[in-house]
Amino acid sequence: MEIEAPEVGTIRTFPGRIEAARRAELSFRVSGNVADFLFSEGQEVDEGELVARLDPTDFQIVYNDRKATFDRARADYERGQKLVEKGTISRRDFDALLASFKSTEADLQAAQQNLAYTRLTAPFAGVIARRYIDRFEDVQAREPVLALNDTSRLEVKIDVPETLMRRVRRTDPADSTTLIYATFDSVSDRHFRLQFKEISTRADAKTQTFEVTLTMEPPEGLTILAGMTTSVVVDTRNMRPNESGEVIYAVPASAITGDKKLEPMIWIVDPKTMTVEPRRVEIGAMTGNDVGVTSGLEPGDRVVVAGAAYLAPGMPVRLLPVTEQPASNPR
Structure with a gap:
């Protein structure tokens, strides 16, 4: 795999999908x-x-029946309290009255709640x-x-390729330079500022893209509803490679191995001799099957991505044709 310079200074356009920030199916x-x-x-x-609302007739009948049963059980319980104090009834009979009172009270509460659920x-x-x-x-x-959709704030979802995924970051609301914005065909001369919300950490299995969710305030004078489509423009001309200004290169996790001190390293191929030498690197976060390398690589470096655990300094290697599969134990 040959390391390429990150994409900078470009404008990319992606098809976007409008969704409500909050949505619920009521039942x-x-x-x-x-x-x-x-x-x-x-x-x-x-x-x-x-x-x-539902027709409450049946629920009202159940409630009335249980209310009558509860009233009778409560009256029996209140009489039992006086009788047990006088010794007229046994404690066991009073406990039965108490249990009936509590049971009918629970039944009444359930019937009342079901009536409210209509x-x-x-x-x-x-x-x-x-x-x-x-x-x-x-x-x-x-x-x-x-x-039910809450349209007081809209979400815009786009699918971003791996090469650009790390460059979609939070935009500063106080910054006058629009970095991410949406456009609509009906008002192509207007740009609607978007704010970063979240990004999926797992790539789509078919397209190898990551879903990015952006938020947008409902525009004045324009009706935007969930389900509509838009064009999202990502302007990277004024973006830094990342928040700290460093360049991050994405390499497959299979290319990262460890030295004797268990420090991360990568095998670099010398294009003249077609031999490999180890190089210490610093790594960042892992996204999907790739690891971000923050230090130790330069554009044009060719790294080994298959069989890295079996290599030794100075070992000759060869490039695999596109149609050839890497062996599990290269020699």
């Missing part, structure tokens, strides 16, 4: 028949506002993005009925 915690939806798709709701409220302020069920349909407990 009832009990089964029942949908009596009403109070909002349509696209309407805004406030936190705690009622958005849908009302579905918004956990946060947002927009009804989708309705999965119509009125008068039967739904099962925890079956999604509504999708």
Whole structure:
């Protein structure tokens, strides 16, 4: 593998996907028949506002029945307290009254909670993005009925190749130079500043790209909804290689081995003699199957990435053709 200089001073454009910063699929915690939806798709709701409800008839009947049973058990328990003090009933009979009182009280609380579960409220302020069920349909407990999106802050997701992944860093809000921004075809002359949120540490198995999540304030005068697409521009012309100003080279983890002191080293190939010599390096974080080398490598160095554990200083090596697979124990 030949070490290449990190990509600097360029502008890259990536297709982006708009998502709501917070999103939830709302469901009832009990089964029942949908009596009403109070909002349509696209309407805004406030936190705690009622958005849908089930027919409460059956739940109300259960509640009334358990309330009557509880009232009777409570009355028996209160009479038993007076009787046990006088010795009219045994302690064992009183304990049975107490157990019945507590059991019916728990049943009443469960019925009251189930009755409350027939009302579905918004956990946060947002927009009804989708309705999965119509009125008068039967739904099962925890079956999604509504999708709620918080559009007060949007997320933009892009897939970044490995070579650029380490250069996507947090931007300074006070910096007037836009490093990462989004554009839309309908307003191509406007740039919308993005802020870094998080980055996946595992590459996609098929594309070998890393998902980067950015955040964007909802633009004024422009409707941006979850599911829309955008173009994300990453301008690296004013970026440092990393926060400390050092250059980081990504090499496969198989290229890193240890010397006698267990310090990290890499085998460097001399292109003239096609022999190898060890070189001490300093390493950083590991991302996917690669390790970041912060010191000890230069552009143009050719490193051994297969069979590094079996090499010795001055050992001749040969380059493998693209179609040839590396042996597990090279000699």
